[in-house]
Amino acid sequence: MVNAAEYEDRPWLDPEAEPFIKVQSVSKQFGDFTAVDSVDLEIYKGELFCLLGGSGCGKSTLLRMLAGFETPSSGSILIDGVNMNDVPPYERPVNMMFQSYALFPHMSVEKNVGYGLRRDGVAVSEIEQRVQEMLAMVELSQFAKRKPHQLSGGQKQRVALARALVKQPKVLLLDEPLGALDKRLREQTQYELMNIQEQLGVTFVVVTHDQEEAMTLSTRIAVMDTGRFQQIGTPTEIYEFPNSRLVANFIGNANMFEGRVVENGQDHVIVESRHPECNFYVDHGMSIAEGSKVWVALRPEKVMISKQQTADGNTNTVKGMVHDIGYLGGTSTYRVKVGDEHLVEITSPNQLRPKDGNPPIDWDEEVYLSWEPSSSVVLVK
Amino acid sequence: MNNGKRSIFLLSTLSFGLAFLYVPMIMLIIYSFNKSKIVAIWGGFSTKWYAVLFDSPEVWEAVALSFKIATVNACFATLLGTLAGLALVRFGRFKGRTLFSGMISAPLVMPEVITGLSLLLLFITLKEFIGWPDERGFTTITIAHITFSMAYVAVIIQSRLAGMVQDLEEAAQDLGAKPLRVLIDITLPLLAPGMVAGWLLAFTLSLDDLIIASFVTGPEAVTLPILIYSRIRLGLRPDINALATIIILVVAIGVLIAGYIMLRQQRQRELDLSMVAEEK
Numbered sequence: 317m318v319n320a321a322e323y324e325d326r327p328w329l330d331p332e333a334e335p336f337i338k339v340q341s342v343s344k345q346f347g348d349f350t351a352v353d354s355v356d357l358e359i360y361k362g363e364l365f366c367l368l369g370g371s372g373c374g375k376s377t378l379l380r381m382l383a384g385f386e387t388p389s390s391g392s393i394l395i396d397g398v399n400m401n402d403v404p405p406y407e408r409p410v411n412m413m414f415q416s417y418a419l420f421p422h423m424s425v426e427k428n429v430g431y432g433l434r435r436d437g438v439a440v441s442e443i444e445q446r447v448q449e450m451l452a453m454v455e456l457s458q459f460a461k462r463k464p465h466q467l468s469g470g471q472k473q474r475v476a477l478a479r480a481l482v483k484q485p486k487v488l489l490l491d492e493p494l495g496a497l498d499k500r501l502r503e504q505t506q507y508e509l510m511n512i513q514e515q516l517g518v519t520f521v522v523v524t525h526d527q528e529e530a531m532t533l534s535t536r537i538a539v540m541d542t543g544r545f546q547q548i549g550t551p552t553e554i555y556e557f558p559n560s561r562l563v564a565n566f567i568g569n570a571n572m573f574e575g576r577v578v579e580n581g582q583d584h585v586i587v588e589s590r591h592p593e594c595n596f597y598v599d600h601g602m603s604i605a606e607g608s609k610v611w612v613a614l615r616p617e618k619v620m621i622s623k624q625q626t627a628d629g630n631t632n633t634v635k636g637m638v639h640d641i642g643y644l645g646g647t648s649t650y651r652v653k654v655g656d657e658h659l660v661e662i663t664s665p666n667q668l669r670p671k672d673g674n675p676p677i678d679w680d681e682e683v684y685l686s687w688e689p690s691s692s693v694v695l696v697k
Numbered sequence: 698m699n700n701g702k703r704s705i706f707l708l709s710t711l712s713f714g715l716a717f718l719y720v721p722m723i724m725l726i727i728y729s730f731n732k733s734k735i736v737a738i739w740g741g742f743s744t745k746w747y748a749v750l751f752d753s754p755e756v757w758e759a760v761a762l763s764f765k766i767a768t769v770n771a772c773f774a775t776l777l778g779t780l781a782g783l784a785l786v787r788f789g790r791f792k793g794r795t796l797f798s799g800m801i802s803a804p805l806v807m808p809e810v811i812t813g814l815s816l817l818l819l820f821i822t823l824k825e826f827i828g829w830p831d832e833r834g835f836t837t838i839t840i841a842h843i844t845f846s847m848a849y850v851a852v853i854i855q856s857r858l859a860g861m862v863q864d865l866e867e868a869a870q871d872l873g874a875k876p877l878r879v880l881i882d883i884t885l886p887l888l889a890p891g892m893v894a895g896w897l898l899a900f901t902l903s904l905d906d907l908i909i910a911s912f913v914t915g916p917e918a919v920t921l922p923i924l925i926y927s928r929i930r931l932g933l934r935p936d937i938n939a940l941a942t943i944i945i946l947v948v949a950i951g952v953l954i955a956g957y958i959m960l961r962q963q964r965q966r967e968l969d970l971s972m973v974a975e976e977k
């Protein structure tokens with residue numbers, strides 16, 4: 317308890333904290349197809365947890381099992397310590413925001429938002445007041461009397477959010493909440509969603525296939541692939557320390573080098589790569605036999621590009637030739653040919669104005685690429 | 698130049714098509730006001746055939762019977778067809794689903810003669826074994842009509858249900874509505890337009906049916922189409938023209954009302970859309 321404050325924003329690190337949602341080796345089969353394959357998950361109170369994965373990987377199915385629309389083929393789901401396996405959707409302490417928003421087309425905005433309270437038999441005057449409060453929060457007060465088809469996409473999304481939150485659920489499940497919005501609106505709404513979550517302290521479980529969205533929103537992310545979790549961690553952990561090639565490639569871009577461990581020291585490993593020919597000095601030790609086949613992942617923005625060789629014995633350096641330059645304004649992306657065919661991608665901020673219209677680094681120029689020993693990650697799968 | 702040619706071509710095609718559709722009906726209406734008893738010869742304007750029609754109790758009985766059958770049929774067909782449509786959508790994917798939904802739409806393409814004949818056989822067999830129906834007429838015609846018009850209703854309901862309704866029902870459950878509540882609050886209101894359309898369709902199908910009805914009817918029950926057909930067989934008669942004119946009038950009014958309602962809905966929708974667009 318002494319450490320309560322220390323763990324406030326990171327309850328998953330607190331050994332004494334009790335998870336709010338426990339998913340215990342849950343599987344879901346449709347016929348002989350396994351959509352969710354014995355997953356375990358613990359989500360803590362107040363988290364904004366993202367299930368991230370490509371289309372068809374089983375995210376929605378898992379979310380629907382939390383909501384009660386699908387029953388697990390095996391395993392169990394506990395919410396606030398209660399086993400949910402036999403609890404129907406209308407008795408669960410969770411609410412869901414649907415990907416299609418699922419607004420009732422024959423009810424006005426305020427009737428939609430108040431529907432859940434009416435089902436709970438809340439007094440009419442209280443319903444009115446809570447609906448007004450909710451609509452004020454999502455800035456839709458003046459649209460209370462409208463029907464859903466008289467609203468724009470962004471407004472519908474906010475009605476759906478208000479309707480799911482008005483019952484003050486312990487957990488809010490959101491299936492691709494921003495999927496139907498255009499890019500600008502989506503970015504703006506991300507922050508609104510985070511503010512609302514913080515304001516109300518409700519635990520959010522968000523399904524998304526958009527990795528940037530997941531990185532921006534979440535306290536923690538579970539990366540899902542073909543019905544299993546590949547990795548669960550904070551956005552930083554997942555980006556900086558992916559545990560597999562799949563995760564490294566799914567979240568952001570990564571240069572991937574295949575190689576062999578040639579030296580395994582106390583605090584470092586050296587990986588020898590053949591294509592292109594170079595040695596990677598990586599400063600995290602790991603328990604792996606010398607000679608094993610591994611991959612080294614290197615993020616494009618962690619590589620420095622320059623025309624002169626830096627004289628630092630510790631850093632990794634290779635020589636290459638600029639093959640392609642993509643100028644993006646704030647940054648440039650270089651693709652540098654190292655060895656005969658291997659292309660390495662580098663993103664680098666454009667800090668200096670080009671002099672006389674000439675870029676600091678030009679096509680077909682010889683350059684040196686270098687990176688810190690701490691910048692790359694060794695992956696075994 | 699090219700444009701002018703095409704529009705002349707289009708115009709003549711259009712007028713030919715329309716003439717093809719409407720000239721027979723117009724002739725029928727004109728001849729219903731023919732004074733002469735001989736149908737094809739114009740003997741001056743008169744409304745006497747309408748008077749003859751209104752004086753004939755046979756015609757009124759047939760009209761009453763047809764409307765009674767059509768109404769009962771439409772109600773039952775809507776109920777059963779809605780349930781069938783719901784079941785088909787609700788069960789989701791199961792083995793033999795395609796076969797099953799194909800089977801439900803088979804009556805739509807089955808020749809009426811076959812439907813009529815098989816139903817007649819069924820009624821005769823039933824009478825043989827359980828003594829019911831002891832007499833063919835209102836009940837048997839209504840049952841026969843329900844069997845084929847419920848298929849139409851089921852297809853309409855199915856197409857309305859497909860897609861969004863499942864999400865909406867789940868959303869209602871998620872907000873705390875028990876299954877019966879979901880049915881009352883969400884499913885039925887959303888299905889209402891489909892059910893109304895299905896009811897109207899079943900009603901007209903029944904009112905219009907001659908073939909199936911003549912198979913399963915008895916000597917007592919004469920529906921409007923059966924009456925018209927039996928009289929025509931004895932030769933064309935101007936009072937039948939008058940009856941047909943009245944039917945055309947009733948149908949035309951119905952179509953106009955439906956068209957007006959649809960037009961208003963469309964206007965409203967366009968208004969709503971422009972409102973949304975302005976706010977963006």
Ligand SMILES: Nc1ncnc2c1ncn2[C@@H]1O[C@H](COP(=O)(O)OP(=O)(O)O)[C@@H](O)[C@H]1O
Pocket residue numbers: 346351369370371372373374375376377378
């Ligand atoms: N009711 C169902 N019946 C059969 N297969 C289903 C059903 N629901 C989902 N699936 C399958 O399960 C897989 C995962 O679906 P889903 O969880 O919706 O994926 P996503 O990660 O895109 O949300 C998909 O291949 C889908 O076809």
Ligand SMILES: [Mg+2]
Pocket residue numbers: 375376
């Ligand atoms: Mg999905």
